[in-house]
Amino acid sequence: MTPTDDSLTRQARAVLHCHGLDDAVLTPLTGGLINATFRVDAPGGRRCVLQRLHPVFAPEVNLNLEVVTQALAGQGLITPRLLRAPDARAWITVEDRHWRVLSFVDGHSTEVVTSPALAAEAGHLLARFHAALAGWTTPLPHARQPVHDPERHFAALEAALDAHRDHRHAAAVAALAAAIGAAFRALPPVALTPLRLVHGDPKISNLLFDAAGRGLCLVDLDTLARAPLAYELGDALRSWCNPGAEDAPVASFSAALFDAALEGYAREGRRFMTADERAAVVPATATIYLELAARFAADALHESYFGWTPARHATRGDHNLARATNQLAAARDLLAQQAVLEATVRRVLA
Numbered sequence: 398m399t400p401t402d403d404s405l406t407r408q409a410r411a412v413l414h415c416h417g418l419d420d421a422v423l424t425p426l427t428g429g430l431i432n433a434t435f436r437v438d439a440p441g442g443r444r445c446v447l448q449r450l451h452p453v454f455a456p457e458v459n460l461n462l463e464v465v466t467q468a469l470a471g472q473g474l475i476t477p478r479l480l481r482a483p484d485a486r487a488w489i490t491v492e493d494r495h496w497r498v499l500s501f502v503d504g505h506s507t508e509v510v511t512s513p514a515l516a517a518e519a520g521h522l523l524a525r526f527h528a529a530l531a532g533w534t535t536p537l538p539h540a541r542q543p544v545h546d547p548e549r550h551f552a553a554l555e556a557a558l559d560a561h562r563d564h565r566h567a568a569a570v571a572a573l574a575a576a577i578g579a580a581f582r583a584l585p586p587v588a589l590t591p592l593r594l595v596h597g598d599p600k601i602s603n604l605l606f607d608a609a610g611r612g613l614c615l616v617d618l619d620t621l622a623r624a625p626l627a628y629e630l631g632d633a634l635r636s637w638c639n640p641g642a643e644d645a646p647v648a649s650f651s652a653a654l655f656d657a658a659l660e661g662y663a664r665e666g667r668r669f670m671t672a673d674e675r676a677a678v679v680p681a682t683a684t685i686y687l688e689l690a691a692r693f694a695a696d697a698l699h700e701s702y703f704g705w706t707p708a709r710h711a712t713r714g715d716h717n718l719a720r721a722t723n724q725l726a727a728a729r730d731l732l733a734q735q736a737v738l739e740a741t742v743r744r745v746l747a
């Protein structure tokens with residue numbers, strides 16, 4: 398298979414040329430929403446990954462990826478590594494788009510967590526990643542705006558409502574915004590220190606597993622940052638414990654998957670997590686759902702966002718409204734089980 402889009406193919410071939418990989422075969426790797434990703438099979442059996450970075454990322458994120466994966470590999474973890482071109486370029490820019498080559502890790506990703514065993518593996522893998530980076534003290538080469546900042550996203554939703562008063566979804570989004578705000582105000586505060594070096598987007602499709610279901614490594618390392626562990630775990634758990642699709646009409650939060658994921662994480666995490674970080678796990682997970690609901694709700698009015706599925710939703714606005722509604726429903730299901738989940742945290746992480 399080859400990429401269908403002409404400019405994509407042209408750019409990919411130009412990048413392969415810079416890497417001395419002219420004769421390689423490209424196979425799209427699905428599972429990502431924003432970067433264009435290909436497996437590269439070169440003559441002689443050499444295999445790597447070619448990725449075109451989404452413009453939302455500065456190409457300097459590759460420098461973060463390079464130093465952090467060097468540290469991970471130095472501690473014996475499996476990880477994709479940045480493969481510089483023979484002329485030492487960390488990325489290649491073609492027609493204003495930035496491309497990189499990574500080492501290939503032979504594993505598979507998944508879109509949803511289908512069993513407690515997989516949740517436990519995911520938890521253990523993420524904890525190994527955090528434990529390996531727990532001693533990281535230096536700034537990353539490229540600092541980015543924090544991904545998670547609920548208040549900023551809630552303010553952006555209010556601004557979107559102001560700017561789109563006549564939008565067909567304005568009333569629905571206003572109702573969502575009120576419900577999101579009320580749920581957020583009812584949550585206990587989330588510990589925002591200490592800052593740790595985190596992945597930044599630990600959703601399940603960014604974890605690779607081997608054929609036996611054992612966790613191999615994290616991929617999609619463009620969002621590496623020093624950030625609160627609470628939001629990192631909240632982001633992971635909101636992804637891993639919602640067994641349905643992010644835009645499904647109903648959503649739930651699985652206490653069984655939460656229990657298993659936390660058990661897996663605790664194998665390493667109980668050694669380095671502070672009491673504040675443990676106490677923040679449940680409220681932070683709810684916070685991330687609400688933050689995402691707010692982002693999707695604002696995108697519903699802006700008619701924006703990259704992951705629109707026209708086959709199932711007439712417009713970007715409709716798709717984002719479905720996503721926002723789903724994430725709020727998952728948050729509500731989590732909050733309905735708060736006492737059970739808090740008991741799990743106490744039992745597993747104590």
Ligand SMILES: Nc1ncnc2c1ncn2[C@@H]1O[C@H](COP(=O)(O)OP(=O)(O)OP(=O)(O)O)[C@@H](O)[C@H]1O
Pocket residue numbers: 426427428429430431432433434446477499500501502503504505506602603616617618
């Ligand atoms: N180094 C690698 N080795 C093997 N497979 C990889 C590698 N990097 C990425 N993949 C596969 O390609 C998929 C897409 O990659 P990636 O997650 O980096 O893209 P993305 O578009 O940024 O995704 P997202 O939607 O999460 O932002 C991954 O889910 C994984 O299955």
Ligand SMILES: [Mg+2]
Pocket residue numbers: 428429430602603616617
């Ligand atoms: Mg990804």
